[in-house]
Amino acid sequence: MKKILYSILIAASLISMANAADEKASGIMKAVLGGESWTSMTADVKLVLTNSRGEKRERELAFYSAEDGKGFSRLLMRFTAPADVKGTGFLTLETASGTDERYLYLPARRRISKISSSGGGGNFMSSDFSYYDIGKPEYEDWTYSYLGEKEYQGHACHVIEALPARSDILDDTGYGKIEYWIDKDAMHTLFAKYYDENLAGLKTLEVLDYFREGGREFAADMLMVNESIGHSSRMTFTHIKLNEGVDDAVFSPRFLQMGR
Amino acid sequence: MNGVTILGLTTLSLVSTLLCGSEMSLNGYSKAYAYLDYHSGEYSRLGNRFQTRFTGDQGSHLSWVAALNYDYDTAADPSPGLEIRPVESYVNLAWQRVDLTLGRQFVFWGKTSWINPSDVINPWDYAHISSEIEDYRIPVWAVNTQVYWPQFTFQAVVIPRFTPDVIPYPPLPLTLPVTDMNNTQLALRFLSWIGQTDWSLGYYQGFNSTPEIRFRGMNMDLVPPVPNLELCYRPIHMLSADFARSLSSFTIKGEAACFLTDDKDGRDPLIGNDRIEAVLGLDWALSDKLSLTAQASGTSLLNYDRELERKRIEEMHAGDYLTASPRRTSSLSAMVTAEALPYTTLQLIHVFHRDQGDNFSLAFLSWDMMDGVSLTGGLLFFNGPASSPFGMSRNADTCFLEMKVSF
Numbered sequence: 001m002k003k004i005l006y007s008i009l010i011a012a013s014l015i016s017m018a019n020a021a022d023e024k025a026s027g028i029m030k031a032v033l034g035g036e037s038w039t040s041m042t043a044d045v046k047l048v049l050t051n052s053r054g055e056k057r058e059r060e061l062a063f064y065s066a067e068d069g070k071g072f073s074r075l076l077m078r079f080t081a082p083a084d085v086k087g088t089g090f091l092t093l094e095t096a097s098g099t100d101e102r103y104l105y106l107p108a109r110r111r112i113s114k115i116s117s118s119g120g121g122g123n124f125m126s127s128d129f130s131y132y133d134i135g136k137p138e139y140e141d142w143t144y145s146y147l148g149e150k151e152y153q154g155h156a157c158h159v160i161e162a163l164p165a166r167s168d169i170l171d172d173t174g175y176g177k178i179e180y181w182i183d184k185d186a187m188h189t190l191f192a193k194y195y196d197e198n199l200a201g202l203k204t205l206e207v208l209d210y211f212r213e214g215g216r217e218f219a220a221d222m223l224m225v226n227e228s229i230g231h232s233s234r235m236t237f238t239h240i241k242l243n244e245g246v247d248d249a250v251f252s253p254r255f256l257q258m259g260r
Numbered sequence: 261m262n263g264v265t266i267l268g269l270t271t272l273s274l275v276s277t278l279l280c281g282s283e284m285s286l287n288g289y290s291k292a293y294a295y296l297d298y299h300s301g302e303y304s305r306l307g308n309r310f311q312t313r314f315t316g317d318q319g320s321h322l323s324w325v326a327a328l329n330y331d332y333d334t335a336a337d338p339s340p341g342l343e344i345r346p347v348e349s350y351v352n353l354a355w356q357r358v359d360l361t362l363g364r365q366f367v368f369w370g371k372t373s374w375i376n377p378s379d380v381i382n383p384w385d386y387a388h389i390s391s392e393i394e395d396y397r398i399p400v401w402a403v404n405t406q407v408y409w410p411q412f413t414f415q416a417v418v419i420p421r422f423t424p425d426v427i428p429y430p431p432l433p434l435t436l437p438v439t440d441m442n443n444t445q446l447a448l449r450f451l452s453w454i455g456q457t458d459w460s461l462g463y464y465q466g467f468n469s470t471p472e473i474r475f476r477g478m479n480m481d482l483v484p485p486v487p488n489l490e491l492c493y494r495p496i497h498m499l500s501a502d503f504a505r506s507l508s509s510f511t512i513k514g515e516a517a518c519f520l521t522d523d524k525d526g527r528d529p530l531i532g533n534d535r536i537e538a539v540l541g542l543d544w545a546l547s548d549k550l551s552l553t554a555q556a557s558g559t560s561l562l563n564y565d566r567e568l569e570r571k572r573i574e575e576m577h578a579g580d581y582l583t584a585s586p587r588r589t590s591s592l593s594a595m596v597t598a599e600a601l602p603y604t605t606l607q608l609i610h611v612f613h614r615d616q617g618d619n620f621s622l623a624f625l626s627w628d629m630m631d632g633v634s635l636t637g638g639l640l641f642f643n644g645p646a647s648s649p650f651g652m653s654r655n656a657d658t659c660f661l662e663m664k665v666s667f
Contacts, residue, residue, distance in 0.1 A: 051602040082631040083666035109393055110366045114504040116511040116545045123548040
């Protein structure tokens with residue numbers, strides 16, 4: 001009888017500790033993701049892709065993002081370099097149904113095409129970043145557990161495990177788990193590990209620099225490495241303008257094809 | 261003359277840039293190409309193209325494009341030497357809700373991915389099929405107005421001068437429609453959406469860009485008498501509708517066009533019958549590196565009696581030039597696009613006519629060698645009975661290689 005009582009007490013205390021750890025993790029992630037954020041942004045983006053042989057390709061893009069009046073995100077990107085892809089544009093509009101509307105303009109075809117998403121998050125412009133990675137993550141999409149404290153490049157970090165809160169998040173992102181290394185002082189992500197739906201390691205993210213303005217923060221220099229295929233992508237944002245508004249007309253097929 | 265026009269526009273751009281402080285940029289490419297006739301072992305095209313593309317703008321209301329090709333094809337027989345051809349040259353005026361584009365331009369219609377029945381404004385250049393649309397489609401001089409409202413877009417295109425397809429013709433005299441107000445082509449389109457379904461309705465009044473035969477009586481001086489025939493371009497009206505809807509990793513697309521000709525009762529074998537062309541397609545993004553497009557298309561002739569058509573052709577002694585087509589034809593096509601290796605794209609396109617049993621295949625591999633430099637190699641195959649559309653071109657099987665440096 002005593003044994004059973006002890007077991008129940010130990011189990012209850014473990015559950016209580018786990019709940020406390022989860023609450024701590026959730027609190028940290030709420031602070032990281034729920035802080036003062038941006039509703040619109042324009043920037044120039046440089047994307048450097050490096051394959052397993054060390055061959056590099058550089059892409060430059062104009063980037064426009066803003067929420068519509070209903071809180072749905074809209075994103076338009078247009079290549080500005082190199083010359084052979086200049087003018088290629090991509091427009092994505094988040095909808096209430098959960099399926100994004102996506103349009104592609106290829107100057108070589110002189111035509112706008114409605115395109116489907118490839119599922120699993122879809123890679124951004126053949127890079128190692130998914131469209132989800134470059135968007136603004138929602139706190140509610142994940143459940144959090146506290147894994148402990150570790151040091152990352154001299155910074156004391158909270159290590160937090162995020163699991164998809166719903167099956168559609170798993171379907172949409174392709175991530176079965178993400179581990180975040182959160183700088184204890186700055187309270188932002190320094191490093192992250194992404195796992196696929198079978199919890200096999202997928203890729204790692206290193207945030208090299210943040211852009212700060214008026215209490216808002218934005219990961220402006222990121223390196224994503226996919227070790228399984230030896231490919232990496234570095235994305236650097238410059239000329240960032242946060243919350244200065246973007247004309248609604250930008251997020252339209254008309255503006256998309258102006259890259260001609 | 262067109263080259264002179266372009267050079268004039270380019271000069272105007274440069275002058276206005278200097279005088280008005282507007283922004284202008286020069287882009288373009290140099291492309292070395294080799295097209296080898298698979299059967300004869302001879303080059304059908306071998307040379308280099310240099311393209312200059314001036315773009316500029318004056319504030320947010322005025323922009324212009326002037327693109328010119330300088331082609332030197334050593335395989336052309338007879339050799340025209342250096343050919344200077346305009347690609348596009350237009351001025352765009354933009355206001356809050358209106359775009360007005362004036363000049364030589366591409367205006368492509370239709371939402372389906374590969375076969376577009378409603379895409380009738382720009383003629384085809386069947387002698388220059390390649391991986392680039394500006395090679396095998398011909399820009400037209402047009403006034404193109406687009407009016408934007410929050411829920412819809414309206415487009416009106418006026419094309420004053422008729423431009424025909426470039427196609428191997430039978431050795432017959434050819435008559436082009438005269439350029440006058442009565443022969444001005446008009447295209448109207450209304451685009452909108454319902455929920456997540458984009459759709460549009462279109463109307464085109466103009467000419468069939470593929471020539472048809474005109475009967476000019478019998479030549480009784482010859483024994484036996486032979487018909488006097490010539491090629492001409494018949495008037496057509498087209499009504500079209502299309503849609504596209506995305507469902508996760510699928511996009512369903514459809515397009516239909518109804519062509520109305522001068523053969524009102526369907527009894528004249530020299531004039532194409534009224535017909536409906538329709539396409540239903542599915543784009544499937546299997547992954548970021550692999551996508552599939554499948555399409556089923558069909559054509560149905562209206563007011564058509566095949567036996568009667570045969571009899572009329574016999575009566576006209578025009579059997580060498582005309583055949584009585586089947587009432588309904590259909591085709592299946594598929595396109596696979598894959599990133600086979602890093603920076604390498606493979607595209608396979610296959611079209612199969614179910615009724616005629618002929619088919620067409622295009623495969624090409626494009627390697628992004630470095631930023632702005634690409635190498636593309638491809639194969640083009642036609643197959644089928646000699647009388648079928650693709651079978652007629654079965655001696656035109658080609659393999660090609662292109663190296664392109666963009667700047």
